[in-house]
Amino acid sequence: MTKHLDTNILVIGGGATGTAVAWDASLRGFKVVLVERRDLTQGTTGRFHGLLHSGGRYAVKDPHGARECIQENRILRRTHAHCIEDTGGFFVVTPEDEGDYPDRFKAACDEIGIPCAEIPVREALRREPLLNPRLSRVFEVPDGSADSFLAAHATADAARRAGAQILTYHEVTNLIVDNQRVVGAQVYNVATGETFAIHAAMTVNAAGAWTGKIAAMAGIEVLILPSKGTMIAVNHRVVNTVINRCKLPADGDILVPSHTVAVIGTTSVEVADPEPLRIETWEVEKMLAEGNKLVPGLSQMRILRAWAGVRPLFQETYTGGGRDVTRKLALLDHEAREGVAGFLTITGGKWTTFRLMAEAAVDKVCEKLEVKRPCRTADTPVPGAEQGHYWLGHRLHEVEEQHLQSELICECELVTRAMLENAVKRNPTLTLDDLRRDVRLGKGPCQGGFCTYRAVGILHEMAQAGAYRPDADAWDAAFLQSPGKNREPLSVNRDRNTDYSLPNTAPPSPNLLLRDFLQERWKGIAPILWGKQLRQERLDELIYLSLMNADHLPDAELTSPSSDFYHYDATPQEDANA
Amino acid sequence: MLDLLVIGAGLTGLTAAYTAAKSGLRVKVIAKGLGAMHWGAGTLDILGYLPGEEGAVKRPLAAISQLPDGHPYRLAGDVAGVLATFVALTEEIGLPFQREVGRRLTQINADSENLLLPSPVGAARPAFAAPVGQLGGDLSRPEPMLIVGFTGLRDFYPQLIAENLTRQGYPARAAFLPLAVVSGRRDNTAVSIARELDNPDQRQKLAQALRPLLKPGERVGLPAILGLDDHMQALADLQGLMGTAVFEIPTLPPSVPGMRLFRALEERLQRLGVRVEVGMEVTGANRGWRPETRDSQSPISNLQSPISIEWVETETSARPLKHRARAFLLATGGILGGGFESDVNGRVWEPIFNLPLTAPQKRSGWFRPAFLDPQGHPVFNGGVAVSPDFRPVDGAGRPLFANVWAAGGLLANFDPILERSLSGTAVVTGMAAAQAIVEHVKCEP
Numbered sequence A: 001m002t003k004h005l006d007t008n009i010l011v012i013g014g015g016a017t018g019t020a021v022a023w024d025a026s027l028r029g030f031k032v033v034l035v036e037r038r039d040l041t042q043g044t045t046g047r048f049h050g051l052l053h054s055g056g057r058y059a060v061k062d063p064h065g066a067r068e069c070i071q072e073n074r075i076l077r078r079t080h081a082h083c084i085e086d087t088g089g090f091f092v093v094t095p096e097d098e099g100d101y102p103d104r105f106k107a108a109c110d111e112i113g114i115p116c117a118e119i120p121v122r123e124a125l126r127r128e129p130l131l132n133p134r135l136s137r138v139f140e141v142p143d144g145s146a147d148s149f150l151a152a153h154a155t156a157d158a159a160r161r162a163g164a165q166i167l168t169y170h171e172v173t174n175l176i177v178d179n180q181r182v183v184g185a186q187v188y189n190v191a192t193g194e195t196f197a198i199h200a201a202m203t204v205n206a207a208g209a210w211t212g213k214i215a216a217m218a219g220i221e222v223l224i225l226p227s228k229g230t231m232i233a234v235n236h237r238v239v240n241t242v243i244n245r246c247k248l249p250a251d252g253d254i255l256v257p258s259h260t261v262a263v264i265g266t267t268s269v270e271v272a273d274p275e276p277l278r279i280e281t282w283e284v285e286k287m288l289a290e291g292n293k294l295v296p297g298l299s300q301m302r303i304l305r306a307w308a309g310v311r312p313l314f315q316e317t318y319t320g321g322g323r324d325v326t327r328k329l330a331l332l333d334h335e336a337r338e339g340v341a342g343f344l345t346i347t348g349g350k351w352t353t354f355r356l357m358a359e360a361a362v363d364k365v366c367e368k369l370e371v372k373r374p375c376r377t378a379d380t381p382v383p384g385a386e387q388g389h390y391w392l393g394h395r396l397h398e399v400e401e402q403h404l405q406s407e408l409i410c411e412c413e414l415v416t417r418a419m420l421e422n423a424v425k426r427n428p429t430l431t432l433d434d435l436r437r438d439v440r441l442g443k444g445p446c447q448g449g450f451c452t453y454r455a456v457g458i459l460h461e462m463a464q465a466g467a468y469r470p471d472a473d474a475w476d477a478a479f480l481q482s483p484g485k486n487r488e489p490l491s492v493n494r495d496r497n498t499d500y501s502l503p504n505t506a507p508p509s510p511n512l513l514l515r516d517f518l519q520e521r522w523k524g525i526a527p528i529l530w531g532k533q534l535r536q537e538r539l540d541e542l543i544y545l546s547l548m549n550a551d552h553l554p555d556a557e558l559t560s561p562s563s564d565f566y567h568y569d570a571t572p573q574e575d576a577n578a
Numbered sequence B: 001m002l003d004l005l006v007i008g009a010g011l012t013g014l015t016a017a018y019t020a021a022k023s024g025l026r027v028k029v030i031a032k033g034l035g036a037m038h039w040g041a042g043t044l045d046i047l048g049y050l051p052g053e054e055g056a057v058k059r060p061l062a063a064i065s066q067l068p069d070g071h072p073y074r075l076a077g078d079v080a081g082v083l084a085t086f087v088a089l090t091e092e093i094g095l096p097f098q099r100e101v102g103r104r105l106t107q108i109n110a111d112s113e114n115l116l117l118p119s120p121v122g123a124a125r126p127a128f129a130a131p132v133g134q135l136g137g138d139l140s141r142p143e144p145m146l147i148v149g150f151t152g153l154r155d156f157y158p159q160l161i162a163e164n165l166t167r168q169g170y171p172a173r174a175a176f177l178p179l180a181v182v183s184g185r186r187d188n189t190a191v192s193i194a195r196e197l198d199n200p201d202q203r204q205k206l207a208q209a210l211r212p213l214l215k216p217g218e219r220v221g222l223p224a225i226l227g228l229d230d231h232m233q234a235l236a237d238l239q240g241l242m243g244t245a246v247f248e249i250p251t252l253p254p255s256v257p258g259m260r261l262f263r264a265l266e267e268r269l270q271r272l273g274v275r276v277e278v279g280m281e282v283t284g285a286n287r288g289w290r291p292e293t294r295d296s297q298s299p300i301s302n303l304q305s306p307i308s309i310e311w312v313e314t315e316t317s318a319r320p321l322k323h324r325a326r327a328f329l330l331a332t333g334g335i336l337g338g339g340f341e342s343d344v345n346g347r348v349w350e351p352i353f354n355l356p357l358t359a360p361q362k363r364s365g366w367f368r369p370a371f372l373d374p375q376g377h378p379v380f381n382g383g384v385a386v387s388p389d390f391r392p393v394d395g396a397g398r399p400l401f402a403n404v405w406a407a408g409g410l411l412a413n414f415d416p417i418l419e420r421s422l423s424g425t426a427v428v429t430g431m432a433a434a435q436a437i438v439e440h441v442k443c444e445p
Ligand SMILES: Cc1cc2nc3c(=O)[nH]c(=O)nc-3n(C[C@H](O)[C@H](O)[C@H](O)COP(=O)(O)OP(=O)(O)OC[C@H]3O[C@@H](n4cnc5c(N)ncnc54)[C@H](O)[C@@H]3O)c2cc1C
Pocket: A012, A013, A014, A015, A016, A017, A018, A035, A036, A037, A038, A039, A040, A041, A042, A043, A044, A045, A046, A047, A048, A049, A050, A051, A052, A053, A170, A171, A172, A173, A206, A207, A208, A209, A210, A214, A227, A228, A229, A230, A266, A308, A309, A310, A311, A312, A347, A348, A349, A350, A351, A352, A353
């Protein structure tokens, strides 16, 4: 018998949008299965800029979008409190940004209802001493800094608790279309290599920049203009407030404090495909040059990592790309549009509006299934929200209070061994990169120099003890990030029935984990290696090559679920126009 | 006045200082920080891999002829002779490097084969010679290995090591001991445990805990923790108590074997009257002459013979200090040692003498796409080009200064990490450069 699953609603995509659709739909009593081809947040959601928009950025150009932002901003501060740091935001007028824009901006914010107060420049500089002292005006708005990794996990956890099944490392390879109706999808389990069918009354395509590819499986054209944005993390929290340039949105005009770092971004470049994304030398230089205008000297600081994400900008018909394409959400009813029933696409939008996007999608699902069930997400905090807003010192505080120093395996990001072990048990882990997203492993200044080896050793010890297998019952995103709440390793329930959500295979080879993670990290750092980071990189080479001889281990020639994914050229390129 | 000021306190600077001081020169070593010795395995690695070739090098001295012209080993000439001097030095300082346990290393020649020793992930790492503490791990020996770790020690994973060794045909199994056996502290590193094992009582306790784990015929592999100051005795005690070979496997940095070597070399230098001052960053050189003005006041274009450096300047917390010497040896280790700087525009430069570097001056030329590319990354292959007597030269091969030499990781035309030649090239070029300096100083009036 071929395996298959039956469900009411199949959600494709494990980003902010897909997890929220699963959450919303299961709260409304639907049976839901979500499939994500890799790890949660592996798409754009894990590569965004980290800004919980107040709406200020869109106030002048897109008042409707701005209104959605401020409304959702208020809701997410309740439902996902612990995923948000209440940094506040400034819109600053630099000597380059004079003109009437600042006044139009203020008027638009007032009109839309975005709290916006002009504050004395001196007051802004007192709060953010590294800011450009030549600013002429500063406006304060309720921007925030958002952890999209934790948020997606928490949302997925909430969905799970409401009965949804979350299948990571499951890729949709085809839609099953029967008589002009999508009735489910063929799904490939990346970990085991098996393929099976999921049948559903409704299929919701929330595959972000990949929605066009999914729709094409049903013979439908959805025009997505992939627009690439590159961001750079600086090794300091140079600011504690989100800093926006007060002008029409352009490249490199936002600086976001995020955990231990600050992130400058972004560019906006139309690309043919959502992947692979190359980070160009000019993008790095541009971000640094623009960053200098906000924080003089930023380009001289130590740069940790560069990454790129791709905006899923939707267009009815092609008219040109980039910043002028609407960032509004797009809900496509394919029955009404193309006569293909059982199938919706939800894309576009922003991270800030993911809940609203899900609400719109599931409202439409109810309409299609002819049931009336109101949306409950706006009033339902996800697990963990009771902790209140994130604050920077939380890990250090717990580590010091509970004397966990000797447990740390990533000193840069204060990750303890039990946090790592529990993350593996809480969530299918096929690559060390999954742990980077789960607990910030290797995101600090040494970019994994020490913790990579330790994590490989620990995962191997877990595998030997039979404790590697994730335990769906243990899934608990609320405390994924907390050293204090992970004092003890979770015990694994090994007798439970096999579940589709769990990779049903032997744990990955430690040697491949090591090799793939080293290559993965190379991708993120090669574009920004110079100065101190170049030396750091050499130290890490000394450790992994000279000391460990890690490039001469058994299995070196094998492929893994992620090896093809990590191998592509991310090294600095000659400028096309140079 | 000093005869020689060595800039850099890595293996290059220290062995050079030793060679020069032993020949009667007045020598001093100054350095910004500690060198790569504190990060590495602490073995003598001459040549483990040839760039672009898959398998490990079997006979490193014979393979030197396959290295490109201009490779530091090709310049040094009598590599075996210099290495023999280094081995004698390790005996002098009480940390003898050998190739077979208990056998003084007297013969170094083209037939000498690399050892294979277990690495902290259980790979077989090629090394030419090692401190005796690591030799019991020689993978050509038939005895199966018991690799013992400590629960809670985050820098050593015995199961991973044992599994990988076994998969490569070297039988090994793993076991754990509680950390409390060797330490009363909460937070432990290999260094803190090594300090504990300087105490003979702790060795007793360790042996007692180890004994029940051992099967007949096995040898015991431990992380490198067998004493810091009293290592040789700690090793002998433990082997005596256990009645079998006990060996160390290096751990994540800081490296205990590297620290031992540094401390012993430093002490030996002190007895020769050489001070090693760490915490001094050299920021510039010569009276009125600054690196950035080199182009306009080029020593080559303005003068018939290359100019001499009179002093270098260090930045200390109190005030800038001038250090005068008849000769200067630059041993600042290139990118790894902090001896080169680089920026976003792809510039790589040497900040003290502003020596020309062969590294590509464009970021697009620095790297290859795969981190583990067997050819390595071009930026790490670039450095200071020198004459056969280790003086930095200009593009035409003429010495840039009358009294400046360069050695070690900053040299051009090789990648010591890729080749696994870090300690070998450090020793060989450091000692060879020092020999050239001795001749120069002695010939001068
Ligand atoms: C550079 C940049 C900066 C941004 N900054 C911000 C910001 O600061 N604030 C903000 O609010 N918004 C920001 N955004 C927008 C925001 O990040 C996105 O709108 C949002 O993350 C999209 O989430 P998503 O879930 O729709 O898509 P994704 O996160 O891309 O999720 C889609 C998922 O579908 C999966 N998938 C694809 N194909 C398949 C398949 N065949 N089978 C199974 N799964 C599949 C993918 O792996 C992926 O995980 C930014 C966007 C970019 C590009």
